[in-house]
Amino acid sequence: MNTSVVSPGRAGLILLLTGQMLPLIDTSITNVALNSITHSLQATATELELIVALYGVAFAVCLAPGSKLGDNLGRRRLFMWGVAGFGLASLLCGMAGNIAQLLAARIVQGAGAALIVPQILATLHVTLKGSAHAKALSLFGGIGGIAFIVGQMGGGWLVSADIAGLGWRNAFFINVPVCLLVLALCRRYVPETRRETPSRIDWTGTLLLALLLCCLLFPMALGPQWHWSWPLKAALIGTLPLGYLMILNARKKEREDAHPLIPLRLLQLNSIRFGILIAMLFFSVWSGFMFCMALTMQTGLGMAPWQSGNSFIALGVTYFISAWFAPRLIARYSTSTILLTGLSIQMVGLLALIATFKHWGMHNTALTLAPATGLIGYGQALIVNSFYRIGMRDIQPDDAGAASAILSTLQQAALGLGPAMFGAILLHALQNHHGDYTQAVNIFLIVETAMMLALALATLRMRQHLRLPVVKTCQAVK
Template sequence: MTTSVNHSRLGKFGLYVLLAGQLLPQIDFSIVNVALDAIAHSLHATETELELLVAVYGVAFAVCLAMGGRLGDNFGRLKLFNFGVLLFGVASLLCGLATSIWFLLAARALQGIAAALLVPQILATIHVSLTGHAHSRALGFYGAIGGLAFIVGQVLGGFLVSADIAGTGWRSVFLINLPVCAAILACSRRWVPDTRREHAAHIDWPGTLLLTAVVLCILLPISLGPSLHWSWPCFALLAAAVPLLRMLWNAELRQEQRGAFPLLPPSLLRLPSVRFGLLIAILFFSCWSGFMFVVALALQSGAGLSPVHSGNAFIVLGASYFAGSLLSTRVVAKLGRTPTLILGCLIQMSGLLLVMATFNRVWPHPGILNLAPATLLMGFGQAFIVSCFFRIGLADVPAEQAGAGSAMLATLQQASFGLGSALLGAVFAQTLHYSGHYLDATLAGLGAEFCLMLILLLSAVARHYRSRDLPVAVQAGVK
């Protein structure tokens, strides 16, 4: 059996460097949202081109994630992490210097590729370099930074666009990455251990191409469907994903049966913990992105708030999320993974109902103060859910497949971000079309999210009664 080579243990400062690297791509996933109007005026972009600007980053990110994990396994995770950070800095500079929308689109695609190279190395390095409490604690930090970055992107983007630092306007949301990239590269070689597989695996080109086709067939029509009025090519692409997915499964099975190293090992999908982790990704991260999208539309288009005030409405959610993530390690140790997930769902769903009640009571004047109690509850519950997603999804993944396992989870996570915005956005838009009232549309979108969260809650309860997870503190040595 192949094993993972680990030259030294990951220390506290090394973990901080990895988490700083994690901030880069995840903040950039949402920071551009509040800059779209400024970009449209500056580069004369059409609505479809703005849709592409959001989609191309996510598509490139999701398509290349699994390959990024495999390259890190083979050539060294620190080397791929540093290369990804460097490439991300170059791509950010190109975004900041863009003089046309098509130049900006190409630079955003390069940003997505760079993100896919660096992100799998972070979770894989944590997974193979730490054990026991240190491993669980690091995953708590990983979950805290991951979710917080999505919210920080909204707040920071609104501030930078409005501040217009040195006349850079929307360009500052990309140029701010440059000093961060430089600092990470200066610290990583000293503090981050270099890990890799003991024996390099061949690149799975059939799996890579088929995975690319599947992701494109799902994410492109979901991202562009609303702007193309869901014309027949969108449905044709979605339908094509089904046979392509079957072809991908058969190709990966053949690779595994030959003793090769498939990009997405079917053996991992046979693990109940991995399958349940993927279910969490589909349901919860769709709800996460859908909530951010619907509430942003409600606050800006419906209530008329500026990008700065709209972004500030998520500050309480972000703060409570961060606090909950730091607490999640002790909660998981006391209750167990699945019970903590159930608790997180109950808290999040209570907060969601309170958000709906608040909108109904204060409309058309929602703001950071009247939304604070509800978003505080939501952030706390979401922190428990995200931390359990990584703990459950990687619980039984062997160290030599850490890169493939983390890439598989991250790929579906990114795909679900796009799926949620499209699904809940479609409910929002359809309700707005028929009723003409933003409040009705907002409540309909959030109601759809509640239904998805209810499915996740019931699935978690069923899993708990099947497996009866013991508290992690009792499972000595288990990651």
């Protein structure tokens, strides 16, 4: 690692965190623009799922190669490439004349985000020490709540304001000047860092992962609309040989002393396995919740985009507060306790939301939804803060990058698959209940609560393994 790098300073830190906010804000903005996109491009509910899901899958597939490219070619350089690609894709999203063009631009946008995000954490890690490092990581962890609030409120206002008659397109165009500003200042304030010894990228593993995720994504997204025709069933069955080929490829890479996309020896660790379980259950529930709730509020409750955005302010505020204080709680209590607390609070919030829809039905407002969504947001932040600490618990320093790539890739894959999974559940429930959103939304909320209960039971089973000295956890994360 280059030891002569300098600190990014306050201006550099702001630029890096702004880059981090771009993909996070974009997710929120896209959710509040769903109904406007439906009317403008005559999009179906399945196509709306793909608008969200393809972005997440492209993000997941390109994340590990993006991290390796940053290590080899320079993290500031890849950060700037990612910002430029993200800005160009945002412009193309706003100019899209049909759904096919929008979906293609969203894939490029996800790839751009995957170049941005790995460089930020790596740059902070190698350029900052001591208290400055700790503060930067706290900001890195808490920025999600701020981005969520800005995306929901700002996106809702942009779409509703209909500036220059562009409607939902402004939600994407707003990224362009922000990207240009970051690019203009990046060379001056962000230091360049890279690995001294380049590492090879597992392109075969990356391709297999892309194919596997597509074989999961498209059947789940298109299944209800295509009545689970044989090509969709064949694609689902195809995930089995693709998974086997990924294992063979990983074994081959390890025999050659190369670096497979997912090192099999790390999958032997209980901490990594449990981290994968958290990633697949929690993050799919999280993204599925945001998509289905946005669709319910705009299409079902008839809320305007700004009203839909404001309905999640309580969630964003409590998420930020919880994320800010979570490191102090983790310093005092075991990670399993924090995780169980977060899961319990989120399940109470989900049950409260079910009760809210049963009582208020289609007359819900941002005010009636606030208590339940506030609880959900507070619990979510505790779970997110526990995720990497648990997953990285048994990882040696030399394996930190590979383990982080596994967890991050699966996290983003789950975020991409969540809208397809729970969107299909919501649409199926709507068909069975003759378009009754009150019944349909509660069905998908019950499924999400059950998944969080399963994760809580798994945590209780793993509790003895997860109770460890705080210092060891911190060292593993670093």
